[in-house]
Amino acid sequence: MAWIYSAGCHCPSVHRREAKIRVLCVDDEEDFLSLTRTFLEAKDLEVCTALTGMEALTLLDGRDFDVVVSDYEMFDMDGLQLLAQIRDRDRDLPFVIFTGRGREEVVIKALNQGASAYIQKAGEAEIQFLELSTTVIQLGGRRQAQREVADKNRRISQILESMSDGFISLDRDLRLTYANRVFARLARKPLGEIIDEEFLRVFPFAIGGGMEDRVRQVMRTGEMLTYDIRHIVFGEPHWFRVRMYPQEGGVSVYYVDYTDQRKIEQQLIEHQERLELVMESADLGYWDWTVGDGCMYVSEGWLLKIGHDPGAPHLTVREWNSRIHPDDLDNVQAQIDDHLQGRSDAFESEHRMAVKDGSWVWVLTMGKTMEQGIDGKPTRLMGVIMDVDKRKTTEIALEESEEKYRELVERAGVMMVSVDLDLNITFLNDIASTLFGYKEVDLLGRSVLGTIFLADPSTIVDMQAMVDEVAANPDGYVVREFENRVREGGSLQVSWSSRAMLDDGKVVGVLSMGTDITDRRRIELNLKESLAKYSSLINDVIDFSSVGILIINQDLRVVHANQKMEEYFGLKWSRMIGRDVKELYRENLMDMLDDPSSSMSRFMSSDRPLSEVEECTLHILPSGERRERHLSYRGQPIRTGHFAGGWFETYVEVTDLKRIEETLQLANRKLNLLGAITRHDVLSQLSSLSTNLEQLEEWLPEEGAVGLMVRAQDAARRIRRDIEFTRLYEELGEYGSEWICVGATARGFAAIHMGRLFIDMDLDVLEVDTDPLVERVFQNLIENALVHGGSDTKMHVYMTKGRDQVTIIFEDNGRGIPDDEKELIFRYGYGKGGGLGLFLSREILSTSGMEITETGEEGRGARFEITVPSGRYRFNEHK
Numbered sequence: 001m002a003w004i005y006s007a008g009c010h011c012p013s014v015h016r017r018e019a020k021i022r023v024l025c026v027d028d029e030e031d032f033l034s035l036t037r038t039f040l041e042a043k044d045l046e047v048c049t050a051l052t053g054m055e056a057l058t059l060l061d062g063r064d065f066d067v068v069v070s071d072y073e074m075f076d077m078d079g080l081q082l083l084a085q086i087r088d089r090d091r092d093l094p095f096v097i098f099t100g101r102g103r104e105e106v107v108i109k110a111l112n113q114g115a116s117a118y119i120q121k122a123g124e125a126e127i128q129f130l131e132l133s134t135t136v137i138q139l140g141g142r143r144q145a146q147r148e149v150a151d152k153n154r155r156i157s158q159i160l161e162s163m164s165d166g167f168i169s170l171d172r173d174l175r176l177t178y179a180n181r182v183f184a185r186l187a188r189k190p191l192g193e194i195i196d197e198e199f200l201r202v203f204p205f206a207i208g209g210g211m212e213d214r215v216r217q218v219m220r221t222g223e224m225l226t227y228d229i230r231h232i233v234f235g236e237p238h239w240f241r242v243r244m245y246p247q248e249g250g251v252s253v254y255y256v257d258y259t260d261q262r263k264i265e266q267q268l269i270e271h272q273e274r275l276e277l278v279m280e281s282a283d284l285g286y287w288d289w290t291v292g293d294g295c296m297y298v299s300e301g302w303l304l305k306i307g308h309d310p311g312a313p314h315l316t317v318r319e320w321n322s323r324i325h326p327d328d329l330d331n332v333q334a335q336i337d338d339h340l341q342g343r344s345d346a347f348e349s350e351h352r353m354a355v356k357d358g359s360w361v362w363v364l365t366m367g368k369t370m371e372q373g374i375d376g377k378p379t380r381l382m383g384v385i386m387d388v389d390k391r392k393t394t395e396i397a398l399e400e401s402e403e404k405y406r407e408l409v410e411r412a413g414v415m416m417v418s419v420d421l422d423l424n425i426t427f428l429n430d431i432a433s434t435l436f437g438y439k440e441v442d443l444l445g446r447s448v449l450g451t452i453f454l455a456d457p458s459t460i461v462d463m464q465a466m467v468d469e470v471a472a473n474p475d476g477y478v479v480r481e482f483e484n485r486v487r488e489g490g491s492l493q494v495s496w497s498s499r500a501m502l503d504d505g506k507v508v509g510v511l512s513m514g515t516d517i518t519d520r521r522r523i524e525l526n527l528k529e530s531l532a533k534y535s536s537l538i539n540d541v542i543d544f545s546s547v548g549i550l551i552i553n554q555d556l557r558v559v560h561a562n563q564k565m566e567e568y569f570g571l572k573w574s575r576m577i578g579r580d581v582k583e584l585y586r587e588n589l590m591d592m593l594d595d596p597s598s599s600m601s602r603f604m605s606s607d608r609p610l611s612e613v614e615e616c617t618l619h620i621l622p623s624g625e626r627r628e629r630h631l632s633y634r635g636q637p638i639r640t641g642h643f644a645g646g647w648f649e650t651y652v653e654v655t656d657l658k659r660i661e662e663t664l665q666l667a668n669r670k671l672n673l674l675g676a677i678t679r680h681d682v683l684s685q686l687s688s689l690s691t692n693l694e695q696l697e698e699w700l701p702e703e704g705a706v707g708l709m710v711r712a713q714d715a716a717r718r719i720r721r722d723i724e725f726t727r728l729y730e731e732l733g734e735y736g737s738e739w740i741c742v743g744a745t746a747r748g749f750a751a752i753h754m755g756r757l758f759i760d761m762d763l764d765v766l767e768v769d770t771d772p773l774v775e776r777v778f779q780n781l782i783e784n785a786l787v788h789g790g791s792d793t794k795m796h797v798y799m800t801k802g803r804d805q806v807t808i809i810f811e812d813n814g815r816g817i818p819d820d821e822k823e824l825i826f827r828y829g830y831g832k833g834g835g836l837g838l839f840l841s842r843e844i845l846s847t848s849g850m851e852i853t854e855t856g857e858e859g860r861g862a863r864f865e866i867t868v869p870s871g872r873y874r875f876n877e878h879k
Contacts, residue, residue, distance in 0.1 A: 020046040021140030022064070026056040026082065027071040027098075032121075036069070036098075039129040045136065053077040057085060065093070066140035067116075069132065072099035072106060080110055087114050092146065094139035098132060165513070166255035169247065172219060174199045174212060177250065218244045218251050256414060261515075285385045287367070289317065291340070291378060296320060302385060307356035325352035325360055332365075339369070340378055350388065362392035391652065398660055415494065415514035418501060421471070423447050423463060426509060435516065437487030452484050459483075466498060471507045474500035481517070493518040547650050548631070551638075554645035556581050568620075568631070568651060617654065630658040737848060739767045739874070742808060745775055746797050749782050756786055760798035765875045766806065768868050770848035777844055777852075778810075780837040781864055785812040806873045808866040816858040825854065848872055 023045050027033040030051060037047045048065070050056035053076050056068070068086060072079040079097050086093060094116040099106075107118050117135045121128060169178040176195050183203070184194065194202045200211065210229075218225050225244045230237060241256040285302030289295075295314045303310045306323050324332055328351035339347035346368040352360040367383020415432035419425055425443045433440055436452045449455045453463065462480065469478045477499045484492045494514040501509040548564040558581055561573045569576065569584065576584060618631045632652040638644055743763035750757040768774070785795045793814040800807045817825060824830050828839045838852075845852050849869050856863030 019144070020044060021066045021137060021144065022046045022048070023067045023069060023136055023140065024048050024050065024056060024059060024065045025069045026050045026053065026074070026079075028052065028074040029071070035125075036129070036132070040133055040136065043133045043137065045133070045140070051075075053082040053085075056082060060086065060089065066143040067094045067096065067136045069096045069098050069136065072097055072110075080106075080113060083110065083113050083115055092143070094143055096132070096135060096139070165257060166253075168199070168253050168255075169250060170199055170215060170253060171250040174215060176202065183255075214242075214244060215251050215253075218246050222246045287383055287385060289367075289381045291380065294318070305355055305387075306353065323354045325354070328352055339367075339381075347383075350392065361387060361389035364388045394654075394657060398657060415516070416511070417448070417452070417514070418509055418511045419448055420509045421467065421507070423449060423467065425451070432514070435486070435492060436484070453482060454485060466496075467510055470498055470500050470510050474502060474507055484514075492516055493521045547652050550581070550649040550651070551643065552581050552647040552649065553643060556647070558584065559643065559646070565651070568629070568653075617658075618651075628655070629653055630655045737769050737771055739769055740772070740774055741876070742766045742768060742778075742799075746778055746782070749779050756794050757782065758794070758796045760796075762799055763797065763808075765877055766799055766808075767874050767876055768848070768850075769872050769874075770850065771844055773844045774848075777841040777866075780841055781810045784837065785810065785814060785862060788814075804870040806868045808868065810864040810866075811856070811861065812863075813861040816856045816861050817854050818858050822854045826852070 023040055025033060025036050025040070025047060026049075027036065028051055033049050033051065037049055040047045048059060048063070050059055053070075053074060056070070059065075060068075068082075070079040070082055074082075079099065083095050083097075086095060091114070095114065096117045096119060097106075097110045097115050098119050098121065100121040110118055116139050119128065119132050119135065166182040167178075167180045168176055168183055171177050175198055179194055184190065189202070200206060214225055214227070223246070226242065228239065228241050230239050232238075238257055238259045239262045241258055243254045243256075245252045245254070285299045285305070287299070287302075288297040294317050296317055298308075298315050298320075300310045303315070308315055308319070321329060321333075328349075332349045332351050335344070335347045335349050338344045346366065348364070348366045350362060350364050353363045355361050364386045365383060366385075367381050369378040369380070370382045371378070371380035373379045415435060416427070416429040417425065417432055418427040424445055424447055426445075428436075428440060428443060432452075433443075436443075438451070443451055449460060449463065453459055459482065462482070466478050466480055470476075477497050479495065479497050481493065481495050484494045486492060493516070495517050496512045496514045498510050498512040500507045501511050545562060545564060548568050549560070549562045550558060550565055551560040553559050558576045558579050561569075561576045563573075565576070566573055571584075618633050620629050620631060630653070632654045633649065634652075635647055635649045638646045638648055741764070743759060743761075743766065746757075746759050746763060750759055782795060782797075786793055793812050795810065795812040797808070797810055799809065826838045826842045830839075842852050845866060849872055851867045853865050853867075854862060855865055
């Protein structure tokens with residue numbers, strides 16, 4: 001704890017203004033002395049009398065007086081002799097000469113020797129005694145005020161010297177006008193040598209911290225200033241909280257060293273970073289849902305992933321559910337309900353979720369009940385979320401691929417409190433008063449036990465032990481944490497730093513400086529509990545995951561391996577920890593392909609710099625096994641936390657997927673071979689059939705027979721065209737994509753139809769990334785328009801530019817397409833020509849993400865628009 005003395009506070013021991021003024025009257029005339037006493041006591045003064053100077057000196061040795069009133073001529077010594085002896089003892093005690101002698105030389109001599117006033121016993125008694133009482137009251141009141149100020153200053157000095165933190169006063173030139181012992185120790189000089197010295201010369205560690213500017217600011221504005229600063233003190237970094245208070249002629253500066261507190265805070269941050277590292281490295285997020293309030297906490301990485309601002313309020317359950325795919329929401333809710341109703345021990349769900357860019361990704365969410373209410377129902381659920389989109393997308397793609405192939409086959413702040421050694425409160429500051437709910441006057445003189453401290457046996461023993469330890473080590477500090485009471489109920493957790501209060505080298509009490517650590521203790525407990533729960537959950541997820549996980553340090557040695565890696569390597573994890581990972585690979589994994597170009601050989605020969613994410617597929621045969629495996633490998637560098645500079649690796653077995661892929665590829669090759677052989681044989685037979693039909697037409701001149709021959713030849717041509725279509729459809733996508741110049745390609749076909757086809761010059765710089773068969777699309781659109789539109793049909797080919805796309809337009813002035821046929825013309829087999837041209841055109845364009853539609857008006861011509869998306873076009877300005 002740390003306290004600062006407040007000028008408005010007071011304690012019973014310094015309430016001198018409320019006591020009577022004590023007067024010592026000295027006169028050898030007993031009757032007059034008695035009269036003087038009676039008159040002064042009538043003025044509410046406390047009077048003590050003496051008949052001789054020696055008796056007066058004896059009384060002064062045993063008691064404190066505020067004023068001495070003495071006669072001049074007395075039996076054993078005169079008033080001036082008594083004054084001289086009193087001044088040897090107390091130079092400030094008010095002394096009044098009250099005598100009948102009125103010689104001028106006596107007055108002058110008395111005043112020169114330090115008399116406070118001179119009053120003659122002359123004239124009316126009432127007037128002279130009124131003058132005497134008035135003088136005594138003024139002098140006595142002043143004496144009491146001076147004593148009170150001196151006592152208060154002494155107590156302030158005790159408090160400041162007993163503080164565990166530094167306190168100084170600076171004038172306008174940044175010179176020290178006061179410094180307590182803490183700052184003297186920092187300067188390694190006696191206090192006498194640093195007072196009136198420049199602060200930055202005595203304490204050079206503060207240079208560059210903006211001290212002078214801030215002092216000027218406080219003196220200019222008259223407002224308190226608080227800031228934190230880091231200083232290197234005697235070679236060690238220290239964190240200070242500095243408070244500056246304006247005072248007449250300068251500022252007061254209070255330094256609180258909270259280096260230890262900052263270290264604790266840093267440790268908490270490091271624990272959190274370790275947890276975040278494990279989650280991030282494993283591509284995991286975690287969530288915490290309090291069932292009753294409808295809100296859930298989600299780790300920052302996943303908030304960013306789904307497009308929620310981490311600085312915004314906690315995500316509501318409704319917001320979270322709104323990001324789940326509508327088709328999956330009912331199933332997810334049903335699984336959660338099963339768990340909430342006790343029908344399942346945990347809940348697990350794979351579903352789609354919307355991320356920041358608006359796309360859907362597959363996630364795996366797992367969780368279970370962590371807290372229950374008194375009725376046994378879950379009140380708090382915690383769990384993890386993992387991005388499994390790549391695996392799930394692969395599974396779905398395989399399913400779709402299987403379906404496609406199957407179809408093709410079928411169709412072909414700080415408190416301060418001081419106590420005495422009996423634990424009675426002698427001082428507390430405003431902060432302590434406010435926090436504990438008491439007024440200062442309510443606590444002064446009362447025991448701390450039963451007021452701001454508990455009065456249970458354990459606290460009593462701990463408090464007494466603290467006082468004994470402070471008394472045994474007056475120059476040291478004792479730090480303890482206590483549960484403190486609040487007047488209106490409740491409690492505070494406070495860290496108290498206590499040291500001895502000294503008076504002339506003797507321990508007279510204890511000064512304690514306290515910091516409210518209630519929130520910190522609660523956070524520490526919650527964080528400790530959360531870390532334990534999260535760590536347990538993460539360890540379970542990692543160790544029992546169906547994904548192999550390996551953590552490697554910067555020396556490429558294994559520091560963690562889960563159960564799945566034990567299966568892949570055929571070793572217990574205890575035999576893997578500390579091993580060089582490459583040595584581990586060479587001894588326990590054998591590549592199926594025994595040549596330098598194999599995936600495993602390339603993987604092992606690489607230096608594998610730990611800088612970027614690496615992904616590949618390994619084809620391995622674990623030692624001791626006969627079954628080959630395919631592993632999908634992903635390595636990611638660790639940039640923060642305890643394992644910074646290391647490597648986080650995951651291995652997913654894709655053996656079954658690889659075999660399915662190889663099986664489908666083999667089936668596809670067989671189908672292609674079968675199709676090629678079939679086409680070759682059918683085309684050969686069609687050639688023979690056509691030749692024979694032509695000869696029959698020459699031999700059979702009858703009109704009916706010729707018609708039959710013509711229809712037979714048309715059927716043969718259509719069969720040939722259909723067979724040719726199957727070849728083109730099979731080649732679709734086989735040659736990949738390349739950049740095609742639209743203008744040059746269109747102009748090649750325009751040369752055949754001179755004067756009937758017009759091409760925009762802008763098309764000469766437009767290039768599209770597409771299947772080379774796109775040339776067939778352009779040819780088909782041009783020939784359809786010019787051949788079937790009549791001799792007067794003309795065509796215009798041009799483009800328009802949009803925000804994220806380019807549209808290529810083929811427009812003619814022919815008959816046009818009816819509205820009810822604009823989609824039908826793209827179907828297989830529709831139209832007089834069999835519909836193969838436009839059907840194949842749409843299929844060719846779709847492989848590159850392009851679309852074709854007919855937007856013309858019937859009677860005014862056809863208009864075909866080909867939309868090219870962003871990334872599939874460019875403009876070559878050099879052409």
